[in-house]
Amino acid sequence: MAKLRKALLAALKSFLQRHANGHTILPLQSLDDFLREAEERLLGPINGDGLRTFASDLKAQFRERLEVCGENMLPSFNHLLPTGNEKGQYLALDVGGSTLRVALVELRGREASGRESEIIQMDSFKITPEVKKLEGMAFFDWLAARIQGVVSKQINVAQGPIPMGLAWSFPVEQTSLGGGLLMGMGKGFLATEGLQGQDLGEIIQFACKKQGLAVQLGAIVNDSTAALLSQAYIYASTHFGLILGTGSNIAVHLPVSALSRNKYGSRPASWFDSASHVIVNTEVSMFGKGVLPLTRWDELLNASHPRPDFQPLEQCLSGFYLGEICRLALVEAINSTGVLGGQLPPSLEKPYSLDTETISRIEADTSPSLEEAISYFESQHPSPSHRPTVSDITFIRDLASLISRRSAALLAAALFALWELRHEAEAEAEHHTSGTITSTRTVAAVEKSDGGVVVSVSEEAETPRTKVAFNGSVIEHYPQYRSNCQQYLDGLVAQSRHPGCVDLVPAVESSLLGAAVALASAVEAEKAAS
Structure with a gap:
């Protein structure tokens, strides 16, 4: 003071x-x-x-918060990164502060170089002040009517419940990959009136049922997780999702053992049996x-x-x-x-x-x-x-x-701190399981240019490359911001004892694509388990 x-x-x-x-x-x-x-x-x-x-001081704060419950370093229920072999058409929703988007997304696999994923149909609806004032189920009835309008044009509803992926830009206490307890939405929304604490997936399914539409919410993702998944589908070396616009956040893929068990709450033992890694919502904005x-x-x-x-x-x-x-x-x-x-x-x-x-x-x-x-x-x-x-x-x-x-320098430091933390966590996890510390295997890339977009084919490389999928108005559009951040990041990585490169890659339409990829990965995992 x-x-x-x-x-x-x-x-x-x-x-x-x-x-x-x-x-x-x-x-x-x-x-x-x-x-x-x-x-x-x-x-x-x-x-x-x-x-x-x-960056070193920030990494120490990150490590500390991996051990204690709180509002950051939150493990999601997403533990699978896509293989890149997931294929098919998937229904995806993106519910934001001002817009609802309903899309049919086609995934074609990594071998479809440059055309791995595509939004083949999308309808966008403004969430007006009047819509925000809809209380409780009235809002979700409005939502379901828009979903039904899109689905009726594109999908054969006679085939049974339609799996759906959701990018939800509001707080939710996830209880499973496709379920979570509704929390206050803020931003002028009244949709949680009388519904707070109820399961979001069940609410949406009930609203859609009233429209004569059977859906099943298979995956819920936030914006940073969606960015990570959307590009991990294309580049196997993507382990970070970055959002930098009006707000900021970073998601990182870490070994489950990097976080203390109490961070995971009361999730079932079966989740731990199948998960070696987990996507962590860092809420990086709260650090420093x-x-x-x-x-x-x-x-x-x-x-x-x-x-x-x-x-x-x-x-x-x-x-x-x-x-x-x-x-x-x-x-x-x-x-x-x-x-x-x-x-x-x-x-x-x-x-x-x-x-x-x-x-x-x-x-x-x-x-x-x-x-x-x-x-x-x-x-x-x-x-x-x-x-x-x-x-x-x-x-x-x-x-x-x-x-x-x-700003670009401080962001680079945060990314670098998490990159080093991930290296260390991988080595610690490998030591825990094998009794010896060996170098972390990083799937990198043979790269080729396709219209300015880097396309990656999984392969072990001498210099491990890690990709950070980014989205947001500042890092996308602010003059020289991305190049400044990359320059600072390169300088930090060059000084690290860990070999490698860290590349910032754009995640266009990541909310919808990430929701679709999360859903596709869950569907494939369910098939493999049955």
Whole structure:
């Protein structure tokens, strides 16, 4: 709190000095000086060995949370990675905060190079404010009617219950691969009224039955698990799923023995008999407290947050916060450097008013005139007495670049920490079962390019490659974000005692494809067991 008070007093003093007696005083520092200090604060702590040290500290936190029950490092019921031999057509649902999508997905196998999986039919429905207000079964009746409309056009319903995979973007307490207890959905939804604690699969099946449709929910996945599975179907070396958009999360495939038994709750012994590995929902956003290299702007953001310290890493990483960090620094710079004519646009007085899309569009404009960036910033944040200049927008672009580069570096550190943790957990599991530690076998890839998409064929390789399947607006669309993250990741991996490479690969339409793959894997496993 002492640091926070000091930062607030400094900002107030700067403002008073600049506007004493109604007169604007000369800037206290130059734009270049401010940017140099910002670079030192944002990137200085992760230069040299700093990023490696942070990754090591983060890995220690990950290890600790593998042992204790809580809100992170949560083992799913998904323990099978796809073989790549699963084939057929599967019904998949993606229920998000604003959209319902119902799709028929065809899986053709890894040998169908470049055409391994395809959405052959998809209908999308807006979840309007009116739909969100539907209480209890009324919401699921609405859902079932949309499912029935799609299924009636594509599937022979006379063949018996239709297996279905579900990507569910809300909290659920899973009790099996295809079952889970409904929890509060938030985001304005009233669907849990009178249904909280009931089985989600049974609710959907009952609603569909009223539509004359027999379905069976075979798999429930979250977004990061879906990303992992969607690409594991294509690349056998995929062991991570990454989401980085408004929020962030990472799923990782670990040996069952990496987590303490109490993390698994009361699942049946038969699950442990069949599972050697498990997909773990890390809830990575909650990590980093006490080890993140924070600036005074991070501390201001955290102090005003409704849940301080709840998601420390998220506040430095995700699209929800990058713009706000930039806004806090920009407000200070307006007072201390005179950028934007020393006048704070009225809209920027409001927290979170500078969104990540705006700074992304500013970073994307590399033209000498910055005409597009100037026009867009002015449309979003007009000032009554000053039009942004090239110098103003160049400053904002450079400041935003420092913030996004730090985010990419911290994400790389989190991925690297989990990659090392997975290596160590595999070695420990092998030692536990065989009594000797041998090198971890990593299925890597012989790669070829097909229209810019890397296609993988399973094969043992000299340099093990691990793939991270990613999805989300920031890592997909923010200028230079992916390449910066990959560069930091390459640097960390090069220093590791574990051989290998870690590649970021896009997971397009991962929610639907991942739900279909999870379902297909479950169907194949059931066939093999019978």
